[in-house]
Amino acid sequence: MAALNIEKGTSRHSAYDLRDPNAETIETHTLAVLVDNEAGVLARVIGLFSGRGYNIDSLTVAEVDHEGHTSRITIVTTGTAAVIEQIKAQLGRIVPVHEVHDLTTEGPSVERELALFKVAGKGEKRVEAMRLADIFRANVVDSTLESFVFEITGTPGKIDAFADLMRPLGLREMARTGVAALSRGA
Amino acid sequence: MTQAMTGAKMVVQALKDQGVEVVFGYPGGAVLPIYDEIFQQNEIRHILVRHEQGAVHAAEGYARSTGKPGVVLVTSGPGATNAVTGITDALLDSIPLVVLTGQVPTFMVGNDAFQEADTVGITRPCTKHNWLVKETDKLAEILHQAFHVATTGRPGPVLIDIPKDVQFATGTYTEPRRAKVDHYRPRLKGDMEAITRLVEAMETAERPIFYTGGGVINSGDAASQLLRELVDATGFPVTSTLMGLGAYPASGKNWLGMLGMHGLYEANLAMHDCDLMINIGARFDDRITGRVADFSPHSVKAHIDIDPSSINKTIRADIPIIGDVAHVLEDVVRLWKSRGRKVNKTAHAKWWARIEEWKKIDCLKYEPSGTIIKPQYALQRLEALTKGRDRYICTEVGQHQMWAAQFLGFEAPKRWMTSGGLGTMGYGFPASIGVQLAHPEALVINVAGEGSWLMNMQEMGTAVQYHLPVKQFILNNERLGMVRQWQTLLHGGRYSHSWSEALPDFVKLAEAFGAKGIQCTDPADLDDAIMDMIAYDGPVLFDCLVEKHENCFPMIPSGEPHNKMLLGNASTDDAIGASGAVLV
Incomplete structure (x- = not known):
């Protein structure tokens, strides 16, 4: 047959972003x-x-x-x-x-999540938790002689990383807000 | 001018202002104030059904045969839950409905009160939108918004849950023109660049086909007119889904018949082998596509739909056009004409020659009988004896539905009411009541199976009460025929619970309701019996005893592509592979 002159699977000027329909990538x-x-x-x-x-x-x-x-x-x-x-x-x-x-396809964006971590411990572990919190720019929002509640803001990846570090240092509980995001620029 | 009135009165006032003529309903404790207002006026007619599901299907029949929204009024709790099947049916078939439900008083909501159900929670996934009204001042505006949402864009059912104290309290009535509806304005005009690409494709296509659906009918009569103009001017073949029958006339020269699982051989093969498929207001339903990976493998696909979520849902569209069918077709017709009405005539002659070869298969052929009424024969006679009349056809769901779609011809839109998407047994009888109310002088026939018909048989009371001369044409095979057919094909002929035992005597049943019953068992008596049915001025229950083991062909077994169709004389034993069995 004569070519219909339409490239299959594309959407020039369409309302949709048509990508490879067979892509199974998640x-x-x-x-x-x-x-x-x-x-x-x-x-x-x-x-x-x-x-x-x-x-x-x-x-x-x-x-x-x-x-x-x-x-x-x-x-x-x-x-x-x-x-x-x-x-x-x-x-x-x-x-x-x-x-x-x-926000993932419409251009660059910023994503932030807030989390609270309750970490209990004494001695060296307590000092180490405090030192790491400082590196991650987490704030102490509650403190007893045996525990801290840290407040940390960042990407989900940063919060995951902080959680991994806190686990051996006495992580008791964690609360996360989920992601808030905005596109960059005006 | 602002008007103060009770919530109950607001409901009736808003219905009047929206031009509502008929409400289908059933009273109960939580809607008594509204029923009291209905009692005190004569403009809006209330039709008392016998079950809330019947009210919703009747409203669907009314809506589909008029193009206007159907209105339902039911009580809280069981009233609302009984309506759910009908509401879901309307959602799947894009039928505009406004369903009003009573609710327990606001201060009792959440208290497990008598006849309380979380109606907005239950109906959230089966309505286009729903509202729980907590203040009488907001009621009128919500009612107007409800009509707007139900009828704008892709139509669908909406529900308003009105607590009893909101009905009693006094508030300010908002007129329709003051109601805020701006936020919901689906786009009607299609993108001109996409339309241009479609027209370019139409000019060069060698094997084009129009594949039309219920969207053409929902778009209004102008859409059907434009479709006819475009089909006849281009000479392209046209097929339709179950939902779209009548948009292009069955007597039209380019008509291939219905496509899909029980569609015509020529329609399905043309879909499979085409090089340009123009989908107008259809949604690539799984009953249409068969195996998606092998669906029409060599075609460029254009898809016109008002609902963006229909596009690329199952089949990728090469030319997606979001818009209302009538608006888009108007642009397509104008552009195609202005570019010189070009089509590839030489190629089309070859394409039509192939289609004519497929037609020679005569896929609807069946073995006639002189002693037993074949269901196909019954429908052929019904068609012959009612053709040319002011006729509306409803169906239930099953074999009879597919045979009706195959053997009855529809010349105009809004003449064919059938449960397509949800496949609701029990739809047709109440739907026929809604149709007859909208068209009192017309011949309204519900083609039914005995199994489906019994599911809402209580509505015979409604038909008799309101003198609605609906004709219930039951193809009685004493079987759940489509289930039995699938058991033949898929389950080794183990007919698990697919026959009808202890059936009533339908003639006596009709008479018990005060209707007329006719039974016919002999093909030689059929014509006279059908004429008796048509001539009788009142509801008729026609018990047509047909061949018990007839199967419905052609058939595309689940999981197969269009070109793997089973025909009537084919061997059907275990024709569906194991992978197809899961596809229903």
Whole structure:
């Protein structure tokens, strides 16, 4: 047949980023979802992920515009390129969702997570924990003679690294907020 | 001018302002204030069903045959949960519905009160959107928003849960034009660059095909008109999903018939061998694609859909066009004409010659019988005796549904009501009631199986009460025919629970409800019996005893591509491989 002159699997000028449909590589993406802060909106988002079998690695939500009653949901998810594309389209379909941004593909972005670590120990271990906290720029937000609560902010990787170091030094409990993220630049 | 009124009155006022003429419902404790308001007015007609599922399917039938949203009113708890199947059915088939549910008073919500259910929680995944109204002042605006969301973009069911104290309390009514709906405005116009690429592809394609779906019908009558214009002007063959029948007329010269699992041989082979597939308002459902990896392997695929999540969901689109079918087709037709109405005529002649060869297979052929009514024969006679009338067809789900799609011809959109996506047995009878209410003078027939029909048989009470002359045409094989067919193909002929024992005497059953019953067992009597059914001014239960072991062909076994179709005379023993068995 005569060529139809359309390169298959591409999307010049399309609304979609069409990548190799057969790529089975699992990617991690950070999505920012701006929603009306109304009852049940988080349940809709979470229900979409569980109902359609998508993954949630991390999820944070808070109202960011009190006057406009809009909240920002930051979701870290994993999947093939096709699944990530479908997740974004499905999120966009939810009526109270205003915008869906894929911070992983839309250009450079910053990601931060806050964590609290409770580390108990005496003597050398206590000193070492304090010294490492200093290196990681963690703050002490509570202290007894036998324990510290450290507050640390950073990328999820930095927090993982800090957790690995604290474990042999008496890590008792840890609380993490999940990722908050913004695109770089204006 | 602001108006103060109770929440219950607001509901009725908002329905009037939205142009609602009919509400399908069932009263109960948590909606009594609304029923009291309905009692005190005459503009909106309330149809009392016999089960809430029936209310939702009736509203679906009303919506699908009119293009207007269907409205349902049910009580809290069991009223709402009984409606869930119908709501899910409407979601899968993109039918606009506004479902109003009563709820226990706000101060009792979460208290496990009598007839309390978490209705918004239960219906969140099966509605397009839903609301729990906590303040009477917000009720009117939410009602208007609900109609907007249900009917805008890809249509679907929405639900408003209204606690009883919100119905009693007084608040300020908001008129429709003041309700905020701006935020939900799906895009209607398609991207012109993508449309240009589609037109370029249409100009050079050697083996093109239009693959149309329910989106053409949902888009409105203009979309069907534009489709007809485009098909006839380009000369491309056209096939349709179960949902899209009637958008292009069955008598049209380019019509190939329905495609898919029980679609026509020529339609499926044309889909498999085409070089340009133009999907208009269909969604590459698994009943259509068969094995995805082998689906139409050599074609460039264009996909027109108003829902961005439909595009690239299962089949990658080479030319994705997000927009409303009518808007996009208008641009396609205009652009194609302005570029000189080019098509590859030489190649098309060869393409049509191949299609004509496929048609010669005569894939719907069956072995006739002079002693037993073949289900296909019953539908052929029904078609012949009702063709040309102002006719609407509903179906239940199963073999009879597929035979109806194969043997009945639809000349116009909105004439065919069937549960496509969810496959809900029990859909057709209440749907026919909704259709008949919208079209009192029309001939409304529900082609049914005895198994499906019994699932919502209580609605005969509704049909009799409101003098709705719906014709229930039951192809009674005393079997759950499609289950039995699959057991033949997949499960070694072990017919586990797929026959109907202790069936009622359908003629007596009809008479017990005050309707007319007709039984027909002999092919020689069939025409007269069908004419009796049509002539009777009232609901008829037509018990057509048919061949018990007939299988529905053609059939693409699950897990197979389009060109591995089973035909009627093929050996069907264990035709589906083990990997196909899991695909249903």
